[in-house]
Amino acid sequence: MPELPEVETVRAGLELLLAGARVRHARALRKDLRTAIPDLAGLAGVGITAVRRRAKYLLLDTTGPSILNHLGMTGKWREGAEVRAHDHVELHLLDGRRIVFNDARRFGLFELCRADGGHDALDGLGPEPLGDAFDGRVLRAAARRHRRSALKAMIMDQRVVVGVGNIYASEACFRAGIRPGLAAGRVGGARLDRLVTEIRGVLAEAIAKGGSTIGDYRQVNGLSGLFQNQFSVYGREGEACRACGSRIRQSVIGGRSSFWCPRCQR
DNA sequence: CCTAAGTCCTGAGTGC
DNA sequence: TGCACTCAGGACTTAG
Incomplete structure (x- = not known):
């Protein structure tokens, strides 16, 4: 997969696309990633407030539940109306844009965080290498x-x-x-x-x-x-x-x- | 046939 | 002996 530099680069790109946008509705085209993609109905109408990274995970904060995403080996995000092989999740925005998560090898992860913003996958992770806690x-x-x-x-x-x-x-x-x-x-x-x-x-x-x-x-x-x-x-x-x-x-x-x-x- | 940016699980081994 | 941990190997999947 993308390692930290690639995930961080994707994070910055996604933030440009999504920060401040509003989701009309979100839909899973196929749910079989590393874990099954959950019901995304709760994302209808939410605003996207920030795109963060923790370790190799992306966190899309919304006015509703946060989205937890891992790119696995081949996960990709893009903007575009065209449906391609291995498209897994599409976010339809109020402004008409379609933002897609695509993962050919399906080692990626697309889940929703708990109400407290946490997720089991984030438990037990070590320090960020570019932060003060790593020495x-x-x-x-x-x-x-x-x-x-x-x-x-x-x-x-x-x-x-x-x-x-x-x-x-x-x-x-x-x-x-x-x-x-x-x-x-x-x-x-x-x-x-x-x-x-x-x-x-x-x-x-x-x-x-x-x-x-x-x-x-x-x-x-x-x-x-x-x-x-x-x-x-x-x-x-x-x-x-x-x-x-x-x-x-x-x-x-x-x-x-x-x-x-x-x-x-x- | 081989290889590939990741993670998770299993079972054997280690050490207190 | 028991327990908790470490560590190596394989599995998952598609594409080139």
Whole structure:
């Protein structure tokens, strides 16, 4: 899926489309996402007040229930009257526009929040990586608990820190100079501090570039992201490291394809 | 046949 | 032994 930078880019685009708009009615064209889409009749007539992000989830606040949405691997939002394959939810606005959530692989989520604004899916999530609550102490504590698991798997654990997925985990480990497969418990505190800095840095840079387009991710306005052109290691197996010239290596760590430089990362 | 941006569940293993 | 947790692997799904 879209990781934090892609979700944040979609959030900004959706906010432009939806903030201040009023829903005439909302309808599910097919309900079979990761969980069944609930009855959306309660969205008729609501105003959309804000579009927020928590972790990789989007939250559409309304004058009625908030909408909780996850893009899964292939979830997309767009504006347009044309019905396409894998359109799941359409929001018909009072001004006549049709805003659609489409998800080919159906790993996404589209639900309504409780009356108190919460949702079970948001429970137990770790701190936002770009917020003050994420610091070296967070990773040091996590590394003690997850001491035998691979460092890369640890930073992708959404209970440890949110928003880091398979692409940015490899990129952050490269920037920090740490091998992604190293057992977390064997990485010293100073190196974990450095990893915090690099996670924040790579995510912030990627947001500034509109995210990374691999396959079918698009911004709400249909444009591709640009950060894929700046990858140091992801998807570059066999190519030369831009820092030292060594061949980038690939292996499966925690079930996910992972990339690193054998010389720059120890 | 292979691979893919995510998450959830299972069952085996670990440690108090 | 019991319990709570960690950790690896597979499942879900469609497209290229």
